[in-house]
Each structure stands twice: as structure tokens, then as C-alpha cells.
Amino acid sequence: MDQHGPLVDLGKERPQVPARARNLSPIVPRGSIAGRALVAVVAIMTFLASVTTGTVLLVSASAAEWQSEVASEITIQVRPAAGRDLERDSAAAATALRAQSGIIEVRPFSRQESAKLLEPWLGTGLSLDDLPVPRMIVARVQPGTTLDLAALRKAVTLVAPTASVDDHRAWIERMRSMTGATVLAGIGILALVIVTTIISVSFATRGAMAANRPIVEVLHFVGAGDRYIANRFLRHFLRLGLEGGLIGGGIAMLGFGFSESIAGWFSGTPVGDQFAALLGTFSLRPSGYLALAAQAVLIAAITAWASRRTLFATLNEID
């Protein structure tokens, strides 16, 4: 097609054209797309998604820490009983524990330590002789060892019949279900955020297409296919999505970066202590930041995908 001569011959009138290329205007002007509102929507959605993911990661990490701590300990309770010497039973139980394989440390709580444990409830100056307070023994298990709990229980109850062994299984189960519920809630919130983003982006794309309908029609007149036209719009939406993702994800990451300091301000208050108990040090690991960055990119990609889907649907309606 380009092999033919000039369409019109201007002879001497032929203009001298500079060799350098002109800066051509974009076919779809950036200003014609209501970008700011969309950037704000994507930024807010990315922020909410990042906060959700970050919180889920913090809770999961703290729960895993608790679990490993709790799972590495067992507690023996020796209850007082008529005709039994509590001190002797405790010492015998501790000796029986030490003899078990897989136990690396045994720490019996003395009478004074037991009184100290009860101090918050019963006050100071407590005499344990007046109360049937059981004696505690905490044993640390070698990590990675599977303890024969039945044999251990048998050995301990043989020397101290009033002793009971607690391996904290119930607590671990509760913690697992709590972590699972937190993760599920997080996934639910993320799904809602993503659906809302897709709907917002679809509306914005339809709006942009409606505003630029004359451009779409002219492009059809000059033989542009739907793919060509969609790509002209798509690059704007991808850019808007990336901008929104960067702003929302960036603010969330900064928030998590400062969360340790924020937690520090509240330490000592009931709320701060509660959070510290639940979320530990409140600091995200580097892998957590990577996950948040990947999520911001994912939301930008979702923006582009939703926009592309709407573009083709709208182009089918136009023509």
C-alpha cells in the first residue's frame, strides 16, 4: 500500500519537512478519563486489602509463636488429698518426669511461687496451708519430640496419684480455630474488596467509554479493530490502577512500618496490652511486606483486567 507515489503533486510548492518525528497526541487523551476518582477508589481498596492481609499475617505469626511455645510445655498439677504429703508427691512427680525421655527441663513451682501466682486474685500474705491449692510442675519438651503422654501420665500417677498431666491440647485446638477464623474473615474481606474494586473499575470504564464514544466511532471509521481501541484505553486504566495500588499499598506499608512505635505509645494501657497479647510485637516480617507489595500489583492487574473486560463488552455494544 505504501509503494505508490504521492497522492498529489505539489511541484515546487512541496514543503521542506524536518526529519525528526512530531510528538503525536495520544489517541485517547488522559484528561478525558475521570482518573482521580478511580485512583482514590483503587488506593482505598488496596489500603483496606493491605491492612486486612497485614493483620491476618500478624495474627497468624503470633498464633504460630504461641502454639510452638505452648506445645513445647506440659504442666503437671498435683492436688492436695487427705492422707497425702503434697511436698513429697510433688518431688516424686518431678523425679518421675525427669526420668522420661524427651523432657529436657523440669521446674516445680515452690510453695512461695504458687502463692505469688495467686496473688492477683487473693492478695498478699496468703497462707497456702489454709487452702487446698494444687502444686504446679512445668516440664519443657525437646522440640521435635513426640512425647509418649500415656507412659508419662502412668509414671507420674504411680508416684503421685493425685497428679494430672495437661499437654495444653485444648488450648492449641482453640488457637488453631481462632487463627483459622481470622484467616477466613481476612479472605472474606479481601474477596469483598476485590469485588468492589471490579465493580468500581467497570463503572469508571463505562463512564470513560461513554465520554469518549466519538473517539471510538472515529477509530472504527478508520478501520481500527476492537483490540486496537481497547489497548488505547487500557494503558490509561493500567496506569491508574498502578497509581492507586502504589498509594494505597504504600500507605499501608508505612502504617505497618510505624506500627511498632504506635504500639509503644499505647503500651501500659488496657487496649495496648490486649493488642500486644493478641498480635505480639506488632511488626510485620519482610515476607509480609513482599506479600503486601504483591497484593498491590495484583489489585492493579485486577483493575486492568476489569477495565479490559468492560471495554470489550462496551465496544460490542457500540459499533
Add this chain to the structure above:
Amino acid sequence: MVRFENVGLRYGLGPEILRDLSFQIPAHSFQFLTGPSGAGKTSLLRLLFLSLRPTRGLVNLFGHDVSLLGKDEIADLRKRIGIVLQDFRLLDHMTTYENVALPFRVMGREEGSYRKEVIDLLKWVGLGERMDALPPILSGGEKQRAAIARAVISRPQLLLADEPTGNVDPTLGRRLLRLFIELNKSGTAVIIATHDITLMDQYEARRLVLHQGRLHIYE
């Protein structure tokens, strides 16, 4: 190149505005399409441009039955057709130069490869000094010339023009007609829809006359 067989067109449930059209547009041919207002000239041009589908009958374009074509194939066929509409359809955010060069951009050609051609044509249609002007500041006649330049720049195999000289003075009208004739001589089939008897009298060509939805051909 173009073959219509018993083509009919109606909008929605309304009456048929084009009835039993059967004609051919040979390659390299030149014809005027005329008829009273409301006779269906623009609708026929839109059928030829594939922006309307006939209600009945067969439309064959460049050897393709258009009823069997998908969107991408229609877009490809449109690259071989140039169209000038009454409302010009220039893009207001682009300069005259960019508007005229748009078909080349859509084809994916580098700007340097078509620049001379676009500038030559703009000079020819009298827009050499208005190359960097935006359409909102162009006069009606200037817009029309820019629209014509955009339609002919890629040397389409078929050129459709709807009242192309409606907004220009007789001298420029003759100049534009010369451009269409030159284009026709270089191989483009041309269909000019017009009311302008003076324009038609300036060039001996086939006349397609639409009247009450039917087409009468005067060779």
C-alpha cells in the same frame, strides 16, 4: 467490488426505507449518488461502510458476504474504505495533521514514513497553514477538507463521501472534485452522495438516483 442483491433496510419496526436494491460498484468506477432529502442516501452509504446490516438481501464487499463477517474482519475491510461524513467526525484533541494521519497510525505505521504524504495532501486541500490547528477553531469548510483528506490519505479501494462539497465555495468544490477524480484515476472506486447538480454536471459519471427507497441507475 461491491454487489447488492435485493437489499432491503428498515430501522426497527418502521417501514422499509431502502427496497430491493440490486446494483454493482465495479473497481475503479466513479459515481454520484443522489436523490431528495430523506431518500436514504446516508443509510445506503452506511450499508456500504458496514456500519449497518441490511434487513434482507445480500451485500457482497470485496468478495466477502458481509453477513458472514466477524467484527475483526469488518475492521480489516474498513481499512480498504474511506468515508467522509456530513458531520466530519474529527477528533477535537488532535491537530489537523494528526486527524488526517490517523488511518496511518491505526495501521501501525511510523510517523516518519507518512509525514510528507500527509503534509502534501494538507497543502493540496488548502490546509497547509492550518496543520497544527485544532478542529474547534477550524471553519466548517476547513473541517470538511480535513475530513476528506483523512478519508483519502490511505488511498482506499472504495471512497464514500456524503455531501463532500456542502460547506465549501465553488472554487474549492471544483478542487476537491479534482482530488476525487485523481484518486479515482489511481484506482479508487468513488461514490459521492450529493444534492449539488452543478458538481455532478462538472464530471461525466454514472448516477445512482434514490427515490422512495428504490434505486435508479443512469449510466
